[in-house]
Amino acid sequence: MKNSTRYTRQIALPEIGALGQQKLQNARVLVIGAGGLGCPVLQNLAAAGVGCIGIVDGDIVEETNLHRQLLYTLKDCGKSKAITAANVIKELNPNVEVKVFPEFFNTQNAFEIVSNYQIIVDCTDTISARYLINDVSLVKKVPVVYASIYKFEGQVSVFNYKNGPSYRCLFPQKEGLNAVPNCVSSGVLGVLPNTLGALQATEVLKIILEIGSVLSGKLLLYDALQYQTQIIDFSKNPREIENGLKNGFLIRNQDSDKVGATLTQETFLEKCRQDHCVVIDIREAYEEPKFNELNVVNVPLADLENYCGTLDKSQEIVLFCQSGQRSELALAYLKKEGFTKLSHLEKGIESIKIHLETK
Amino acid sequence: MIINIKYFGLLADITKKKEEQMVLDESSFSVGFLKSKMESAYQELQNTNYSVAVNQAMAGMDTNIKDQDIIAFLPPFAGG
CATH class of the missing domain: 3.40.250.10 (Rhodanese-like domain)
Known part of the structure; x- marks a missing residue:
């Protein structure tokens, strides 16, 4: 790897240099969800030379994924997303160590899975998984790089970064049964998660390299149809942080059979x-x-x-x-x-x- | 006073518009007041989780809204 010219063009950036490349090589990043957002995140992190990447996804590749999840081809249909994605990015960059978790991230496996990572990338597709990731990250004191999409729109932010605001500070959890919308899947423009995933990967690299200003306390909104982007500021809400910590500790400490x-x-x-x-x-x-x-x-x-x-x-x-x-x-x-x-x-x-x- | 309201994601589907201008008699009021006003105009909003930003900063229920403010109604997106 020492003599490889693979990273020459990014090492040439004074903000990165040989030292920055070493930081990337030493970094351990967990990508939860290997779907629309996960695919571009994985591709970009592997190509940049992030040393160790974990992939969590219990889903299998389906034909309806192929218009946006560009790591997969028709012959992968029916196969595990996590395993397939791992094989593709290992081929893309053999320097990268890839760990596969072909399971859904849930209250029972959360703490075991995140144990060895310094950054979590939230590429999931349910609100409950997003709260879970936030709360686990709060307890573990590792940042979450978040993105989510809806039709032609997307959101990006970084939570729990250097003691900064949480997902819950932005969107406090609503109590009661009416809080979750019907989950009949809505349509999505194929390029949209690729755009948002690339933005997520950018935040991950900035955190590892300690350059620029990270989207902590800032929600980036993206609208592909109107081409509008804007940044909304938000601050830390101590009560919400406490809720998240409480829930995180509960999940960590409970016996697995007590959990629903x-x-x-x-x-x-x-x-x-x-x-x-x-x-x-x-x-x-x-x-x-x-x-x-x-x-x-x-x-x-x-x-x-x-x-x-x-x-x-x-x-x-x-x-x-x-x-x-x-x-x-x-x-x-x-x-x-x-x-x-x-x-x-x-x-x-x-x-x-x-x-x-x-x- | 006049305020501009922008709707994101599912909320734009509920209100069937991306933004609207509102003319109100009050000279100043809280986010909580606006929220309940909008939730009676668009009842489906009551069953939706969303946050409100005023002039590109997240606001609490008692944040004050003034003439010409830009208000954003922001739901969390689930998709990925």
Whole structure:
């Protein structure tokens, strides 16, 4: 590697130089989510020579990903995103050490996964994962480089950087069952996550190289249709930091069996065939795909309170929705109501769609 | 007084506009007041989580809004 000319053009920048390249080589970055944002982040970090990159994603490549997730090709469909992405970026830059976590980031594996990294890049696609990442990062005192997209718009920021503001300072978590929008996936312009992912990678490199000013306490807004960008300032809210820390410590300290269990596809399908389980589809009646296994009842989220009033608190209940966001919320709600045997399908019925089609 | 309100993400879908100008009788009021006013005009906003920025800085519920201020209604995006 010493004699390679690979990094010549970036070492030529006085802000980087040989010392900066060494910093990149020593850096350990965890990328959570290897989808629309994750792909460009991984490509750019690997190309820049970031020494160790962790990739977390439990999803598989689907054809509908290919218009925006440029690490994957048609022949990768059906394969693990994390493993496929790792192979591609290792080929792109063999100097990079890549660690693969082919699983979804959740309360049970969070602390184990983040343990050896100095920066977390949030490339996930659910609000609950974003709060989880924030809270874990607060406890671990590592910064989060965040981006998220909606149709033609995107947001970028850096949280918990040198004791700076958190995701929760920007978006305090709303209590109650109404807080999560229906997760029928909306459309997205393919280049949009690539633009936002490149901005995220830029922030990661700036943090490692200690150059420029990092987007800490600043939310960058990007609108591709109007080509408008603007920066919104936000400051630290001690109460929100405390909420995040509290939740983070709770997750770190709890026994894994006390946490509302998240189900894999296989155990979920098994439970659907067990008579003693009540499987509740908490989606609205119009949502697709339908899933009419034996024990499934359809109780939209808003009616859950009434329905569960009729059930025994020790009844085993399995919840699912489209992508796992609403079911997670419902699970937390039922737990508070005193139900003891609860679980939910982590990534929703969407995640077993392929399974259903091939059945 | 006149204020300009910008809507982002899902909120632009709910209000069916990216921005609008509002003319109000009050000479100054709080973000909380504006929020409840907008939530009765667009009821779906009540079920949505969003933050409010005044002149490109995040504001609390009791932040004051003045004539010609630019207000942004910002929801978190989930997508990635």
